Amino acid sequence: MGIVYDCAIIGGGIAGLQAAIQLGRYNRRVLVIDAGDGRSVQCRGYNNLLGWPEGVSGAELRQRGRQQAEKTGVQFRQGKVEDAVLAEGRFRVGLEDGQTVYAKRLLLATGIVDRMPDLPGLLPCLGRSIYVCPDCDGYELMDQKAVVLGAGKVGAQMALTLSYWTKDIVFINHESTPIDEKLSGQLQAMGIEHRSEPIARLVESDGHLSEVTLKSGESIHVRKGFVAFGGNEVRSELAAKLGVKLHENKHVLVDPRTKMTNVEFVWSAGDVVAHSEQVAIAMGDGVQAAIWIHKSLLGIAVPRHK
Structure with missing residues (x-):
C-alpha cells in the first residue's frame, strides 16, 4: 500500500491551502493534489481581504500558501483525481495518470469554474x-x-x-x-x-x-x-461519486460547524460548498475543516451533515 497520508486534500486553491497549513501545523502527514486550473489561478486581484488594501492576486496567494504549507512538511502533487473509494478503512484515490494515493481522511476543495467566453483581453x-x-x-x-x-x-x-x-x-x-x-x-x-x-x-x-x-x-x-454568464461549473462530481449529498445547485452540503459531509471522514471546503464563494470564507472553511480532521484523527467524534 505504501504511504498512507493522514489527509489527502483534493484542490490546491485558497481553502485547500489554508487547510493544509493548519494540518501541517498539527504535524499531520498531508498531501495536496492540485490540477492547477481553479478560479484563484485566473484572478489577478482580490480586493476585499484584511491586510491587502491594494489587492493581492490569486497566483501570489497560492504561491505564498504553498511555501507556508511546505515549511510544515505538507507535500504537493500536480494532477487530476479520477475517483476515490473507501477500501479497508482507507480512502484509495485514483489519479488521472494511473497513480494511487491512500489517505485516512479526505478534504474536497475542488472549487468552481466560471463560464466565460473566449474574448481577447478578458x-x-x-x-x-x-x-x-x-x-x-x-x-x-x-x-x-x-x-x-x-x-x-x-x-x-x-x-x-x-x-x-x-x-x-x-x-x-x-x-x-x-x-x-x-x-x-x-x-x-x-x-x-x-x-x-x-x-x-x-x-x-x-x-x-x-x-x-x-x-x-x-x-x-x-x-x-x-x-x-451563468452556468458556472461546480466541481462536485467526485463528491457525488463518494455518496456526498449535494444542494440542488450541485454545491456540497456540510455540517456548518465541522465542515464534514454526510459521508464519514469526508470533508469539503471553499467555493464548492454551498454559499461560500468568498476568499475569506474559503480560508475560514479550510481552517475549520482542518481542526475537525485533526480531532477525528485523535478519535474524537465529529458531527457530520445529516
Whole structure:
C-alpha cells in the first residue's frame, strides 16, 4: 500500500491551502493534489481581504500558501483525481495518470469554474478592472461608468445588483439570450442601457480596461466591468461519486460547524460548498475543516451533515 497520508486534500486553491497549513501545523502527514486550473489561478486581484488594501492576486496567494504549507512538511502533487473509494478503512484515490494515493481522511476543495467566453483581453482584466463577485468588488465601481458582460437573466440581474454602486451601467447581452418583460422593465426603470449583440474584444493595458469593442465595430469606452454568464461549473462530481449529498445547485452540503459531509471522514471546503464563494470564507472553511480532521484523527467524534 505504501504511504498512507493522514489527509489527502483534493484542490490546491485558497481553502485547500489554508487547510493544509493548519494540518501541517498539527504535524499531520498531508498531501495536496492540485490540477492547477481553479478560479484563484485566473484572478489577478482580490480586493476585499484584511491586510491587502491594494489587492493581492490569486497566483501570489497560492504561491505564498504553498511555501507556508511546505515549511510544515505538507507535500504537493500536480494532477487530476479520477475517483476515490473507501477500501479497508482507507480512502484509495485514483489519479488521472494511473497513480494511487491512500489517505485516512479526505478534504474536497475542488472549487468552481466560471463560464466565460473566449474574448481577447478578458483574462488579464479579471480582478483588476473586470470582476465576478458584486459582494467582493461592487465597491470598485463606485460612481463610475461600468459594463456588464453577460447573458440573459443572469447578466440583467447582475446589472441591477450593481446599480447600488453606480447608476451608469451598460449591459451587453453577448449571447443575445432573451430576458422577460419584467426584467427588461426593471433595467429600463433603473436607466440601465441594454445592448443585445456580441462582443468582439476588450481593449486593455496591463489588466486595465479602456474599451469594449462590439462585433458591429462600435466601441464603448469604460474602465470597469463585471462578467455574468451563468452556468458556472461546480466541481462536485467526485463528491457525488463518494455518496456526498449535494444542494440542488450541485454545491456540497456540510455540517456548518465541522465542515464534514454526510459521508464519514469526508470533508469539503471553499467555493464548492454551498454559499461560500468568498476568499475569506474559503480560508475560514479550510481552517475549520482542518481542526475537525485533526480531532477525528485523535478519535474524537465529529458531527457530520445529516
